[in-house]
Amino acid sequence: MRPLIQQTLNSNNATLRWEILPHPAHSPDLAPSDFHLFGPLKLHLGGMAFETKGDLVGDLKNWFAPLDLDFFRVGIYSLLSHWKKCIDLHGNYVEE
Known part of the structure; x- marks a missing residue:
């Protein structure tokens, strides 16, 4: 993590009570989107x-319109299993 970002996260941690999770390098596709x-x-x-x-x-409006909150909730909560798999496999989580 870049020093300035890390410093910012650490300085705001007490106020915001963020839990800083390890994130493998080069894994931007861990975003639910x-x-x-x-x-x-x-x-x-x-x-x-x-x-x-x-x-x-x-x-696109027609495609997004019927998506309810549960669709997005599932995406956010499935991030946990994707993140855990990535961490457990030390970043080598892409199935070949």
Whole structure:
């Protein structure tokens, strides 16, 4: 972790009561959006072509509209198992 970021996290820890978790280097895909949101969205958009930006925006609005809080909750809570797997495998968590 960069010194300034680490210093900021540590100085705010008492106030915000954050738990700083170890995070393996080069693992940005541990974000719930990467493994829970963009995968299904990529499947939805696969092979589609849009005439205008408005058509794309309309399609995205229609895709997102029925997603309820549980969809996003599952994504956040599944981060725990992804994170644990990554830590347990020392960053070598990508299945080949």
